[in-house]
Amino acid sequence: MQINEDSFYLELYLIAIMKPILKNCLCLLLLFSAIVFSTSISSAHPSDTAASKPSTVKAKRVLYGMASFYANSFNGKETALGEIFSQKKMTCACNVLPLGTWIKVTNLRNGRSVLVKTNDRLHPRMKRIVDLSRAAAVQLGYVSHGLTRVKVEVLGKKQPPKN
Secondary structure, three states, X not given: OOOOHHHHHHHHHHHHHHHHHHHHHHHXXXXXXXXXXXXXXXXXXXXXXXXXXXXXXXXXXXXXEEEXXXXXXXXXXXXXXXXXXXXXOOEEEOOOOOOOOEEEEEEOOOXXXXXXXXXXXXXXXXXXXXXXXXXXXXXXXXXXXXXXXXXXXXXXXXXXXXX
16 A cells, blocks of 8 residues: 555644644543533432432631721710620621621631621721721730731621530
């Protein structure tokens, strides 16, 4: 069998063009088969029947940012939730969470944490994540610094049990 030089170069050219296309097709085929395989396994599992209970585990929402604490001039004034603000209560102001939400605030410098209720809003231009009452700031140990980096874990609307 004799190979024509022109047909040889034409075949090389077609292989060079078709190789990336075939590679992409192969990747798509593998991805599709993996999806079909995983859904067939999960649907065949007996615990996934319609009679089984749905999962009640919620993903915990976690936020990171800067925290400050209220000035004394706000003591005795009404909050956005309608409560009277007190520096002695474990409350905070937050713009990103619904009013009445309980959160766990952890000082990232020293690891201390407190449970507080969101009952007020910050100024709309404020970049801080929370503004805590003085009692909460004292427990977190940052009153002398004024600001600290914190981790905020959303606990929900119900008051968490006291430890």
